[in-house]
Amino acid sequence: METFLIRALQLIMSLSLLVIIHEGGHFLFARLFKVRVEKFSLFFDPWFSLFKYKPKNSDTEYSIGWLPLGGYVKISGMIDESMDTEQMKQPEQPWEFRSKPAHQRLLIMVGGVLFNFILALFIYSMILFAWGDSYIPVQKATMGMQFNETAKSIGFRDGDILLSADGEELVRYDGDMLRKVVDAREVTVLRGNEKVSVYIPEEMMQKLMTDSVKFAYYRFPFVIDSIVAASPAQLAGLQKGDSIVALNGTPVAYYDFMNQMDSLRKNKASLQADSLDPHQLTIAYYRAGVADTISLKADSTYKIGVTAQSDLTKLLPSVDVKYGFFESFPAGVALGVKTLKGYVGDMKYLFSKEGAKQLGGFGTIGSIFPATWDWHQFWYMTAFLSIILAFMNILPIPALDGGHVLFLLYEIIARRKPSDKFMEYAQMVGMVLLFGLLIWANFNDILRFFF
Template sequence: METFLIRALQLVLSLSLLVIIHEGGHFFFARLFKIRVEKFYIFFDPWFSLFKFKPKNSETEYGIGWLPLGGYCKISGMIDESMDTEQMKQPPQPWEFRSKPAWQRLLVMIGGVLMNFLLALFIYSMILFTWGDQYIALKDMSYGMKFNETAREIGFRDGDILVSADGKELTRYNVDMLRSLAEAREVVVLRDGKEEQILMPEISLLEIAKEDPPFVDMLIPNVVDSVLADGGFAKAGLQKGDSLIAFNGTPLHSWNEFTEQLGELRLRSEVEQKSSASFSLVYSRAGVRDTVNVTTDDQFKVLAYSMNPGYQPTRLTYGFFESFPAGVALGINTLKGYVNDMKYVFTKEGAKSVGGFGTIGSIFPKVWDWQRFWSMTAFLSIILAFMNILPIPALDGGHVLFLLYELVARRKPSDKFLEYAQMVGMFLLFGLLIWANFNDILRFVF
């Protein structure tokens, strides 16, 4: 319950900030061009609001709605999510959105997206300034990588050190590396001190990202580093420095393989409704082999940890002014990756992977971590900016599309057309919202 509350608080805080910045972008340009803003709300307020106030001599009512699906900035003289069509039947007023030149209306509509993107760049810059950047370079992972069956069928071998994909150097183990592997036609690895070329088939990033065991992972040596008292390893007499040789007769070459075998044993035991299980383990100590029986606890743990390979991380630090170009580069790279991955949404597997608030909340850490919080907030700000600029009615991108049409055709779409377009767009968005959260429910239940 505590984990749920921590994640929920982070989610609400992050989304509230993003909504304020996004709607603030619309508000800023609207007031810059002397357009009246009637409401500025965090979250939606159908029927009632949790809080509202209107400063003296102000045209704008500020408030907090009860429906946490975003927020809105009600601008006079435009058809938006408020669907205030009665106002549009009145003669245009000079302070209304519809009375302003198309270029001003265009800036008002892209204001939210612009602010979200700039916010993401600023957050990334401040993360780099405050915490810097730290990672273990792939070339420094001397034990190489561990590959699953799919990767081995392609041609990878356990212990391979990843060098490049289609001539581009692979530097760190992250989603960008996985994306590069999925899109490459040729991958170069260092195997036994020699470079080897691996021809890649057409594979989907979405498919390999969901594989368990992972398509590629850091290879961990099959050496015990520590043993906790009263755990399965301790009771079996295993000690620090022991090398794991075989699990129930299956040879082990890495700690990764040991955890895979333990996971398969757990699944079999759960089918048989057993709360724990035993297995035989061959180990080596000072060159002498022995076999013991190990019993897991009721959570199928043996309470032992593997040896840390001892890789030295690459650390990058940034001064205040240095952090901004680095933050901009990081933000642009994040946007490129997200846009590139959008093609998977329109596949069968991609549709199943769409998630709602539960999925978004799960990306936040179980314990409060400011670096992780700000990193996730910047990423969500990138997503919000991109999704809102899509040319879909009811989104900012839909309004932008109609304004671009007006600039080219030199005539406005009719109010009736805009009203119907807004209704269709809202129907599509609510359908997507329901589908995404329905997927979350299915994942929770099954």
């Protein structure tokens, strides 16, 4: 429950900021061109609002709705989410959206998307300034990678060190590198002392989208971080900082050790038929560079009472880059542009069967936030969501900003406005499509939760 509340709070805080900035972009451009804004609402407010306030001598009412699915600004003289068609039947007024030149209306409509993208670039810049950038070079991770079953089925092996994709050197394991691997025809890895080619099938991304496990993880040693008092590990003499390198004579990294212990636990009944005690384990480890071996007896659930170090930057060689205040801005812009290009490139998979199943709602969005409060990750995810919100809103779908932009561009090119009746129908069609998409995405979340 605590994890749920932490993630829910982060989600609400992040969405609130993004909605305020997005709608603030529309609001500021509208006021710049002297267009009246009747309402500025954080979240939707069908039937009633949780809070509303209208300053003296102001045309705008500010409110907080009870339905946290977004927000809106009600701009005089345009067909929007409010579907206020009665206003459109009245004579045109100079303070209305419809009375302004097309280029001004265009800027008002792109204002939200523009502000969201600028916000993302600013957040990325401040993240780099405050925390810098840290990553583990894939070619210096001497234990290689741990691959999922799909990756192994096409030729990858645990311990492979990723070198290049179609001749392009692979540097750091992130979404950008995964795209290079998936889109490549040939990936070169270092296996032992030999370079090996792995050929990537065309449908690789579709296969990966059906997996519940990531394509690969860094392999890292099982270094003991803490030991439970009076546990089998402590009684046998293991200490914090010891690096476990073999279990029952088989060399292991972290995941190997965990998988072998899990296998012993699952096969407990068959192992008990053996004359040997299945709970008796032989563990080889290094302490301050000196190898040693001990024997210990795990408890009935095959736990030995240790937790492993999980900070990979302490276990594997890492690169740390620091940025000055002014240096952080071009780096933040580059990171934001790369993130946008990667997200746009991934959109092609949305229209596949596997991609449609991956579509997620608020549960999926909430799950990307960390289970414990982490300001670095909070701001990183907020910047990422701001990129997504900007891109999704500029899509040429009626009821989205991009739909209004599309009709405005038509007006500029054709020198004639679409009729109010057409805009009304387009808005309704767009809203139906968006609500259908919203229902489908959240239905996927429900299916994933129960099944």
